[in-house]
Each structure stands twice: as C-alpha cells, then as structure tokens.
Amino acid sequence: MDAHLHHDHDHKEEHLKSSDVLRDVVIGMSDGLTVPFALAAGLSGAVDSTNIIVIAGIAEIAAGSIAMGLGGYLAGKTEQDHYSSELKREYYEVDNLRHREIEETKEFFKNIGLSEDLQNKATEEIAKDKKQWVEFMMKYELGLEKPDPRRATKSALNIGLSYVVGGLVPLSPYFFVDSPTEGLRISVAVTLLCLFVFGWFKSKMTGIQPWWGALKVMLIGAVAAAAAFGVAKLFEG
C-alpha cells in the first residue's frame, strides 16, 4: 500500500496546513507556466520581432496575475462574509426556530444510519450546548468550514506571485534572442521541462502517480501552445 496515502490524522492535518501555500503556488504556477507560454508560442508563428512577443507576454502576465490574485482575494472575502452571515442565521434559528433545527439534526443522524432511538438521544445531547450545536450545523448541515481571515490576502499574493514567476520562464528566452523562431525553440524546451518537473512535484504532493501526472501537466501546456500557434497562423494569413 502506498505509504503516502496512509491516513494518520494528526499527520494529515499538519500536512494540509503546510500545503496551503503549496496549493496556492501550484494554482498560480500551473496557469503561469501554461498560458504565457502558449501565447508566446502562438505569436512566434505570426510576428517578425521578439519585441512584440515580450510586450504581449508581459501584458499577459500582468493581466493574468491580477485577475487570479485579486479574483482570489475577493472570492476569499466573500467566503468569509458568507460564513459570518450563515453563522448568525444558525444562532438565530437555534434560538427562534428550535423545533425545526431539532428536526434537521435528527435528519442528519437518520441519514448516516442511526436508529430512531439514537437519533433522538444524540440530538438531545448535541442541542444541550448551543455553541457546539451551531458548530455542528455549520460543518455538517451546511458543509461550511470556518475560513481563516488572513487566508484571502496571503492566498492572493501567493497565487499572483507564482503566476508571475511561472510566466517569466517561457517568456525569458525571447528577451535574449532576436528571432521569434529561435526564441520559440528555446522556450518550448525550457517550458516543457519545467512543466514536467512541476507536474512531477504537484502529483507527488497530491498523491497521484508522479510520472503520469507530470506527463499530463506537460501535455496540457503543449496542446495549448500548439492550438495558440495554429489559430495565430490562421488569423495572420
């Protein structure tokens, strides 16, 4: 059995926390390596100067990192607002619609397969402590986890920066050569290698077979670049 997937709980929780940053880096870098790479490849087939490719690439990196970073930040803020308003609602309902909440709690225990006797007893015990009851309803009735208030900002920065770092990899060859075709050749080699290495570590992290995972990540990049190259050629002609 794969040791990586063994679920020792303490270990798992620790693993999850330390991987919040990694998860953000993966999100940002996977798009950062792919989209600017494909855009630059697409333009290489359609323009004569690397200058245009560099300008377009830099503009894309700015646009993409802000869309992902700022988008992620605002989504995180919304999640917090949503959690707070649902929390207030649950407290309100526990106080004022107690009967309905009791029914909903019993329903949960019924769904997981407890007998009616235990449904009643378990509900009674949980409902004794209001805070505990509300926490239970938030997590298991609504499926909401308490969001970390500082996550949104940190996450936005991590994702945005990773996009920039990822995007500079495929773009950098075009800084140093004059011919788009030569830039493309180096960019393809460097980026596919990076995508493979990145995909390997990403797969290791998420417990997927790493060679297959690495191949998949590289494939997405290659297909996107080929498609961008194709349509750009089409529109140029």
Added chain:
Amino acid sequence: MDAHLHHDHDHKEEHLKSSDVLRDVVIGMSDGLTVPFALAAGLSGAVDSTNIIVIAGIAEIAAGSIAMGLGGYLAGKTEQDHYSSELKREYYEVDNLRHREIEETKEFFKNIGLSEDLQNKATEEIAKDKKQWVEFMMKYELGLEKPDPRRATKSALNIGLSYVVGGLVPLSPYFFVDSPTEGLRISVAVTLLCLFVFGWFKSKMTGIQPWWGALKVMLIGAVAAAAAFGVAKLFEG
C-alpha cells in the same frame, strides 16, 4: 431576512444541481472577459496595428480556454481516481483494520459532542451495515463526495466555451477598426459594461449584494487592464 438565503433543503439541492452549469460558465467567463480584455488593452498602448492585437488576443483565447478546459477535465478525472482509490482503501480497512476504524468512528462522534455512551452505541449501529459505514467514513472522516463521472467532460466544455465567448467580447472591437486607440476605447466601454452585468448576475446567483458584487467584478477587470497597459508601455519604451 433575505429570502434568497432561506435554507429549505429540497429547494437548495435542486438549486445546486441546476447551478453546476452556471458555476462553470461563471468560472470560464470571468477569466475570459478579464484576461483577453487586459491583454488587448495592454497591447493597444504599445503597438500600431490592430492586426497584432487580434492575433495575440485569439492566441490568448485559444491558450486560456484549453488551459482552463483541459486542466479542469484532468482535475475532474483525478478527483474520480482519488475517490475510487480511497473507497477501496476504506473497504479494506473496514475488513482488515476494523478496530482502528471503530476508534475513528467513535472519535467523530466524540468531536461533535456526544457522550461516551452514545459514541459507542452510534458507532455500533453504523458499523452494522458495511456499505453504510464506508459511505459515512468517506463523507465525514475524509470529507469526500462521490463525483459524478460525466461531470469532468461537461465541466471542461462549459468552462472552455465560456472562456471563448467571454474573450471574444473585449476582442471584437479590434476586428472592425484600424486604430488600436479607437479599438481600446470601444473595448473598454463594451467590456466594462459586460463585466458589470455579468458581475450583477453572478452575485445574484451566489447571494452577494448584487451592486457591490458587480462593481467588484468590473474593478478587477479595470485594474488588470490598467496594469497590463502600464507594463506594456514600460517595456515598449
């Protein structure tokens, strides 16, 4: 109290299912409207012909839609594989490490606040039916929901197509005019309007205050476009 957030369960579940497609459309369109818009805006400040902008924009749309669509498809497949392998593992553990699984189930009931007596009784009842027990462990110990096998493909198509549709909005003005500055002016007007309308519906759908939500979505687009314009100018000079 906001009628929209009232949680009537049947209604809610139906709402969630019908909004799977909408959610995909929102994901694809939000990036599709923003990134190609910002890229085209960035290039408008740095190049003389709308031709380059159209080619770069089309290449970006191809790259972005494939990265998002294919990426989403493979992520969905991975989620399914992960679910299947965890399901097998749970069945194995229930058969061969019964004692440990009993402890983990008791732990769950302890964490939600049941007395030791009820922890034991509830665990005993759940463990009677193996299928029911495994389903319980999958959902509440591991937090995994059974993924719909056809979701991955559908989701990829919806996201990819929405990206293309979204991306053609900011790009279309450049098809019809020769001056990048004029194209930019029309593109800004059309796209900010679309972002606002799109943000309004998106917020309505997710239960956020719609005017504020619309403003936020429009703001992300505007900031991304301004930044792309700024860095493109910088690198052109």
